[in-house]
Amino acid sequence: MWLPPGLGAGIGIYFALPSEPAPWIAILALVLGLASAIAASRNWAAAARAFLALLAAVLIGFGIAKLRTEWVSAPVLAHKTGPVGMDGRVEFAQAHGKGTRAIIKFARVNRLSTDEMPDTARVSVRSGGDVLEPGQWVHLTAVLMPPPEPASPGDYDFGRAAYYMRLGAVGYAYGKPHVIAPLRAPAFAESIDTAIAHLRWKMSARIKRVLPGSTGAIASALITGDRGGIAEDDEQALRDSGLAHVLAIAGLHMALVGLGLFWAVRAVLALFPFVALNYPIKKWAAVAALFSASFYLVISGASAASTRAFIMLAMMLIAILFDRPALSMRALALAATIILFLRPESLLEPGFQMSFAAVAGLIAVAEWERTRPRDYAGRHFPNARRYLRGIAMTSLIGSLATTPYAAYHFDRAAHYAVLGNLGAMPIMGFVTMPAAAVSVILMPFGLDRWPLHVMAGGIDAMLAVGRWVSDLPGAVSIVPAWPVSALVLISLGGLWLVIWQRRWRWLGIAPMALGLVFIVTNTAPDILVARDGETVAVRLADGKLAFLRPPKDDYSAASWLKRDGDDRAPGDAMAGQGAFCDYFGCRVSVNGMTISAISHMGAFAEDCASSDIVISAIPARHWCKGPKLVIDRFDVARNGAYAIWLGNNIQIETAQDTRGERPWSMRPKRRKRFSSGE
Numbered sequence: 001m002w003l004p005p006g007l008g009a010g011i012g013i014y015f016a017l018p019s020e021p022a023p024w025i026a027i028l029a030l031v032l033g034l035a036s037a038i039a040a041s042r043n044w045a046a047a048a049r050a051f052l053a054l055l056a057a058v059l060i061g062f063g064i065a066k067l068r069t070e071w072v073s074a075p076v077l078a079h080k081t082g083p084v085g086m087d088g089r090v091e092f093a094q095a096h097g098k099g100t101r102a103i104i105k106f107a108r109v110n111r112l113s114t115d116e117m118p119d120t121a122r123v124s125v126r127s128g129g130d131v132l133e134p135g136q137w138v139h140l141t142a143v144l145m146p147p148p149e150p151a152s153p154g155d156y157d158f159g160r161a162a163y164y165m166r167l168g169a170v171g172y173a174y175g176k177p178h179v180i181a182p183l184r185a186p187a188f189a190e191s192i193d194t195a196i197a198h199l200r201w202k203m204s205a206r207i208k209r210v211l212p213g214s215t216g217a218i219a220s221a222l223i224t225g226d227r228g229g230i231a232e233d234d235e236q237a238l239r240d241s242g243l244a245h246v247l248a249i250a251g252l253h254m255a256l257v258g259l260g261l262f263w264a265v266r267a268v269l270a271l272f273p274f275v276a277l278n279y280p281i282k283k284w285a286a287v288a289a290l291f292s293a294s295f296y297l298v299i300s301g302a303s304a305a306s307t308r309a310f311i312m313l314a315m316m317l318i319a320i321l322f323d324r325p326a327l328s329m330r331a332l333a334l335a336a337t338i339i340l341f342l343r344p345e346s347l348l349e350p351g352f353q354m355s356f357a358a359v360a361g362l363i364a365v366a367e368w369e370r371t372r373p374r375d376y377a378g379r380h381f382p383n384a385r386r387y388l389r390g391i392a393m394t395s396l397i398g399s400l401a402t403t404p405y406a407a408y409h410f411d412r413a414a415h416y417a418v419l420g421n422l423g424a425m426p427i428m429g430f431v432t433m434p435a436a437a438v439s440v441i442l443m444p445f446g447l448d449r450w451p452l453h454v455m456a457g458g459i460d461a462m463l464a465v466g467r468w469v470s471d472l473p474g475a476v477s478i479v480p481a482w483p484v485s486a487l488v489l490i491s492l493g494g495l496w497l498v499i500w501q502r503r504w505r506w507l508g509i510a511p512m513a514l515g516l517v518f519i520v521t522n523t524a525p526d527i528l529v530a531r532d533g534e535t536v537a538v539r540l541a542d543g544k545l546a547f548l549r550p551p552k553d554d555y556s557a558a559s560w561l562k563r564d565g566d567d568r569a570p571g572d573a574m575a576g577q578g579a580f581c582d583y584f585g586c587r588v589s590v591n592g593m594t595i596s597a598i599s600h601m602g603a604f605a606e607d608c609a610s611s612d613i614v615i616s617a618i619p620a621r622h623w624c625k626g627p628k629l630v631i632d633r634f635d636v637a638r639n640g641a642y643a644i645w646l647g648n649n650i651q652i653e654t655a656q657d658t659r660g661e662r663p664w665s666m667r668p669k670r671r672k673r674f675s676s677g678e
Contacts, residue, residue: 001329001499004336005492006054010061011344012488018660026066033059065344068164069663074119076159076664077169082143084110087183091120092197093132094228095208095217100129101228103167104138107183118144118168128176134197139178144171149665151556152528153643153653154481155563156409163664164345200224200299206443210452218459219452221247223436225301234463240476241469242399242417243424243462249300250355254309256433257296258317262289286320292437293317304339304346305355311335312359328363329499332356350409354402357494361401362394364498388422395421401494407479408487411562414476416469423465432458480565483522489515524564525643526590527613530556531655533636534617536597538575538590546575548586548597556641587611591646613644 010029014021033056040052092103105120123142125132132138147162147170162168186194204226208216217229227247238244246252266285270276297310315331336356339346346352399417407413414420435455439448469475489511496508526539535551537560545564550571551557557570566573579588584603587596596607598616601623607614608624613631616624620632629650631642640655659665 001333002054003057004333004340005495005499006057007061007064007337007340007344008347010058010063011065011340011347013058014062014065014344015348017662020069020660020662021066023066023070026063026070029059029066030063033057033063061340061344064341068344072164072166073663074163074166075116075168076163076666077116077118077121077144077146078666080143080145081109081111081169082171083141083174084112084144085139085141086110086144087137087139087180088120089182089186089194090132090134090136090138091194092134093129093201094226095130096124096228099124099126100132101125102129102132104140107137109144119166121169121171122162122167123170124172125177126173129173131179132177134201135194137180137182139180140173141175142171142173144169146170147664148555149531149640149659150655151530151553151559152525152563152641153655153658154484155559155641155655157659157664160659160662160664161345161349164343196298200226200301203299203440203443204228206448207439207452210449211456215456215459215463218247218463219436219455222249222253222432222455222459223440224299225249225303225306234466237463237466237470239412239470240414241420241424241466242395242414243420243466243469245358245398246424246428246462248305248351248355249296249303249309250305251309251312251359252428253300253433254293254296254306254313256429257437258289258293258313260434260437261292262286262317265289283321286317290314290317304343304349304352307339308332308335308352308355308359311338329360329367332359332363350405353405353409353491357401357405357491358398360494360498361397365393365397367501391422391425392418395425404482404487404490404494408482408484411479411481411565412476413479416472416475419472420465420469423469424462427458427461427465431455432462478562478565478567480522480524481563482519486515486518486522489518523645525653526646527595527615527642527644528560529615529631529636529642529644531636531641532556532617533615533631533633534597534599536586536615537573538579538588538595540575540578540588540590544573546573546578548575548579548588549581549599550574593646613650 036052036056036059040049040056043049043052086104086106086109088104088106088108090102091105094101102123102125103120104123106117109117121144123140123144125140147159147167149159150157162170204220204224207220207223208229210216211219214229214231214234217227217231218234221227221230230247235244235247238247262285265288266281269279269281269284275281293310293313297306300306312328312331312335315334339352395418399414403413432455435451435458439451439455442448442451493508493510493512493515496511497505499505500508524539528537528545530536530551530553532553534549535553535556536548537545537551537557538548540546544566545560547557547570554570557573561568561570561573575586575588579586581587584600585596585598585607587594587607589595593612594610595613595615596603596611598604598607598614598618598620601618604616604620604623608626608630611627613629614620614624614627616630616632618632619634620630624630624632629644629652636642638656640659642655643653645651656665
């Protein structure tokens with residue numbers, strides 16, 4: 001049961017390193033891990049065996065994380081490039097905003113050598129993108145940029161996630177893409193991937209033709225995992241009502257599809273007495289359910305959550321085939337182990353964390369419930385009461401288990417998730433997903449229109465519930481950013497609670513309480529500087545962030561406010577009378593210090609002579625030596641976003657500090673060293 005936490009600890013240590021370890025260290029870790037595992041299997045002392053087994057898991061987790069990094073290694077674009085012409089094969093295409101977002105695997109990019117050319121890139125196509133489909137070879141003109149780095153130190157690192165998807169660049173196209181003849185024949189594995197991607201694309205396109213608009217996009221998300229085209233208002237309503245989980249294919253969807261077909265096949269076969277009495281129809285139904293769940297996993301994109309759900313469902317169905325009981329918590333541990341071995345980077349993704357936290361909490365409560373007597377005699381409608389109680393308990397436990405991860409990754413907490421799930425889950429279970437399953441079965445015959453419209457009715461009803469719940473007073477709150485140490489402690493305490501069965505399980509409350517202390521005592525930065533060097537926010541006397549001038553980096557500005565627990569829009573968070581601004585820049589006093597944000601070199605003489613901190617959108621070089629701290633455009637280009645804490649000793653943290661010198665965060669080579677006054 002402690003194998004996945006051990007693997008996760010080793011993987012976490014690897015990702016926490018400030019610099020990339022050499023490959024031989026991974027080999028050494030794997031060898032020592034195997035040696036520890038062998039020693040544990042031959043040691044009869046319980047304490048020694050437990051220690052060696054846990055050590056083996058940690059070492060093996062570290063080793064597989066490093067090997068995975070080497071396995072997916074591909075060039076990452078270092079500088080903005082373009083517009084340039086490029087040829088490549090479309091791997092994925094999805095409606096996004098007013099255009100299409102495509103994943104292109106490159107064969108040629110002008111002005112880039114083979115060593116510099118990214119393997120794949122995510123390109124936004126505003127015009128003509130609706131004709132793109134997986135497997136096509138296209139020529140397009142686009143601007144390419146390195147994958148975005150964190151908006152602030154400790155924020156979500158898309159660059160790291162992109163590295164493991166072999167996305168070496170992002171960009172946007174000029175004009176329409178042009179379909180060209182294939183430049184090479186696809187490899188066998190590429191042919192399979194393309195066939196699956198094309199099937200998903202065709203199914204999504206069919207669904208959206210029958211059900212246009214956001215309703216069709218949600219239907220596509222539930223069937224193929226393609227979430228492109230969902231209206232922001234609808235997604236926000238589902239998120240604020242605690243129903244966002246219905247858009248991520250996981251245990252609920254897999255159970256409704258797999259077990260629903262299991263029940264249907266068994267019920268149909270039971271109509272024929274000769275078959276039911278002479279053949280193992282239960283096992284036949286399990287095989288049918290296993291094949292349907294496998295197909296659903298493939299067309300849904302095989303995310304960490306859906307893979308976890310599939311493994312657990314498959315174990316239960318295989319247990320039926322061999323007349324063996326399925327152990328739920330052990331099935332969950334096996335699912336986590338398989339995913340961590342195949343994709344160790346999943347440990348850092350919110351989908352993995354929230355999915356396993358929710359299911360672990362539900363299983364732990366279910367195991368506790370088995371020990372309690374259940375007597376529904378004399379009650380009215382016992383089955384309905386049991387069903388509604390199950391929904392309420394599932395929603396409550398799932399919400400409690402995932403709240404820390406939702407707060408850490410998304411800086412928000414939904415307060416009426418139980419109410420939302422009570423209203424929406426019966427619709428999901430009895431209308432939406434059964435209609436989805438029927439539509440997939442009938443789609444090859446062109447008879448899917450009526451079940452899709454039934455599914456649309458269920459989606460509209462579910463959205464109505466979501467909008468009503470999200471509009472209730474206090475439905476959601478914005479949560480200030482947490483330190484990663486708090487999340488680690490809460491996770492450790494939660495694992496201790498759900499894995500152990502004896503009284504010492506309650507010791508898990510101690511690290512969780514310590515994590516809450518870290519959250520309460522966490523100090524937010526006083527100054528934030530974006531990666532463009534021009535967007536600057538300071539914390540004024542009222543404790544709120546304020547922008548010295550209208551932010552040019554809207555994404556960073558919105559992210560800062562959200563991570564600060566502030567629901568204001570960037571345009572409503574200006575410093576106003578607290579700052580003096582003119583053509584040359586802005587100046588403000590905070591905690592007895594004067595901060596200047598320079599936008600024109602004419603301000604250097606005055607601001608550098610009278611300011612404690614200077615943030616310059618232009619090179620400062622040797623012209624600004626008086627202040628305690630000087631940050632110029634070269635500094636942010638090299639170090640990324642800055643967070644600054646004021647006091648007797650000014651503390652500085654940069655995005656590059658938190659990312660470290662890793663393959664996904666290598667900085668462009670410095671052309672020349674300039675003094676910045678630090």
